[in-house]
Amino acid sequence: MTLAHCVVVASLLFLIGVFGALTRRNIVGILMSIELMFNAANINLAAFDRFLHPQGAVGQTLAVFTMTVAAAEIVVGLALLLAIYRNTDTAYAEDYHLLKG
Amino acid sequence: MIQTAAFYSLSALVLASALAVVLHRNTVHSSLFLGLSLAGVAGLFALLGADFLFAAQIMVYVSGIAVLVMFAVMLLGRKSDLHLRQVNALWGYALAVCAISAAGLLKVARGFAAAAPAAAPVPSTAAVGRLFLGRYLLPFELVSLLLIAALLGAVFFSHSEPAEGPR
Structure with a gap:
């Protein structure tokens, strides 16, 4: 296990998340894909901290900040989704075209 | 091993x-x-x-x-969701974007092949806590503010009665 292995795993996880965020029709699916991308970034932070900066913990601290922002993001995202769902009665992204006029 | x-x-x-x-x-x-x-x-x-x-x-x-x-x-x-396609029509383009990005990212990752693990890892919880209350004190407080804002925002948006104001 070298740093390259961790970076490859994190890249693949990030790309799976990108693919999901671009292609899922359900908004909850898009939010889940965004969580996968956050996790890929966290793996990278922990791996670089372990391999290149073994005596400090700055990378892990930044990963905890990322985690907090991700939690806030998903809470507000799901609350917004519930509010929109109550008005439009759909959870699919292509049906949200109120601003098109 | x-x-x-x-x-x-x-x-x-x-x-x-x-x-x-x-x-x-x-x-x-x-x-x-x-x-x-x-x-x-x-x-x-x-x-x-x-x-x-x-x-x-x-x-x-x-x-x-x-x-x-x-x-x-x-x-x-809903029950009808199970029979609907969950992937939109543009998945081919998304796959192409991901393939091109994968080529670039794997090329970047090859540069780190030499970095072998250092000594056995030591517990780092104390170091993380010291960084939180020392060097990163301001971001730490800002993040707690963000969590309060997210909490209030979630309560506000998921409230069943429409709030006052233009809708």
Whole structure:
């Protein structure tokens, strides 16, 4: 296990998340894909901290900040989704075209 | 040796369940696979010697965010969703974007092949706590403010009565 292995795993996880965020029709699916991308970034932070900066913990601290922002993001995202769902009665992204006029 | 085996099996678990999250037709199953994938990432953190991140991942992601997503899926889901396509028409372009990015990212990753692991990892929770209350005190307080704002925003938006003001 070298740093390259961790970076490859994190890249693949990030790309799976990108693919999901671009292609899922359900908004909850898009939010889940965004969580996968956050996790890929966290793996990278922990791996670089372990391999290149073994005596400090700055990378892990930044990963905890990322985690907090991700939690806030998903809470507000799901609350917004519930509010929109109550008005439009759909959870699919292509049906949200109120601003098109 | 055992570390390598653990790394490969955890990576396979994380990537396979992430693919299931993205591709599964049933959103409830998809959210369950999200929990599995996040738990695998927690295992990777433990393998990398990040003990505090391991605990935080389990507490925040696996038992917080995954359960919250499951609640949302079950509140919003309908039976007819199971027969609908969950992937939009432009998936070919998305696949092309991902393939091109994968080529670039793997080229970048090849540059780090020489970095071998240092000595055995030491517990880092105390160091993380010292950084939180020392060098990163201001971001720490800002993040707590952000959490309060997210809490109030969630209560505001999911309130069943429409609030006053233009709608």
